[in-house]
Amino acid sequence: MTTRELWQNIMHYGEFDRMPVIHWTGWPETLERWKREGLPEGANIHQFFGAVPMWTGIGINLGLLPEFTEETLRETAEYRVFRAKDGVIQQAWKQRSCIPHYMDFTLKTATDWPEYKKRLQPDPARVPANLDQQIRNVDASGLPILVGTASMMGWIRNWMGVENMSYLMYDAPDCYADMVNTLADLTCWGLDQVLPRMKAAGVTPDLGFGWEDICGKTGPLVSPTIFDRCVTQGYRKIRSKLNEFKVPLYGLDSDGMVEPLTPNWMDSGINLLFPIEPGTWGATPEHFRQRFGRELRMIGGYDKLVIEKGPAAIDAELQRHIPLLKEGGLVLMPDHLITPDTSLENYRYYLDQVRNLRLR
Secondary structure (H helix, E strand, O other), X not given: OOHHHHHHHHHOOOOOOOOOOEOOOEOXXXXXXXXXXXXXXXXXXXXXXXXXXXXXXXXXXXXXXXOOOOEEEEEOOOEEEEEOOOOEEEEEEOOOOOOOEEEEEOOOOHHHHHHHHOOOOOOHHHOOOOHHHHHHHHHHOOOOEEEEOOOOOHHHHHHHOHHHHHHHHHHOHHHHHHHHHHHHHHHHHHHHHHHHHHHHOOOOOOXXXXXXXXXXXXEEOOOHHHHHHHHHXXXXXXXXXXXXXXXXXXXXXXXXXXXXXXXXHHHOOOOXXXXXXXXXXXXXXXXXXXXXXXXXXXXXXXXXXXXXXXXXXXXXXXXXXXXXXXXXXXXXXEOOOEOOOOOHHHHHHHHHHHHHOOOO
């Protein structure tokens, strides 16, 4: 059974007896620590760990086209202030990995939106010249296959900042809805470039997958009311296009406390969430299954911070998820990047325990 077949059986409640052993990645500081502890420089990290990537993907450029010209505004030995290709002025530290300090935005109000909207239109240049070869490659990979579905809210938040977006949703909701619909229409156009060629090659993606990161530790940055008014229609357009080509799952990546928005996402056609981050709010895949049922599939759910603590804690965290793992619909993996406080020994122990797990 390939990793893709195993993944499909888990997600669609078929026959399976184990979990895929997935390595996503760690923070740069984590990788530097692991090199000091025995990870060979330049090693193929999946081969080293005896693990597989989460999946493989097909997609086209759904971002700003053309991008803004990147421009350095100030630079020191410690940091660089620059206007990035998305128009955001930010300060990035050179010697540590962290979220940049966002200082100013090109897109602030509804009056600025036309400059962005014209960069979010269909264009043949968005389609990679080697798309057919990419399709052959993903089909041969033995991994789950996703097709990219962009972002209905997270990209807007990146381009505007939280404060500007929050005001816009109430001051100019029609503009906010137009932003969402513009992204959704471009995504559907992109799917029309990719999915017919995949169908002609006899390949059906396992899922469409988008990125949001639109929730914090106290809940979503978009209220359910505004979501239903301005955002739902965008997701539904994409869900309809995926249905047209018999793509069974439509997933999202959003950290934070996602539960308050999950009913709205599901009503919009989303049926897979990643990474079910426990955080300070105590989310668990078991609670999500109890509340939302088997229609909502999940990836993640294993508390990444537990791996720092060593074998006993790793075993306990794994054991508490076994009943749900046996039921299906959950591909277990750490809920985010592996932290710098995680030793190479502890991480390898975690992977070994997943590898040795038998569910039948």
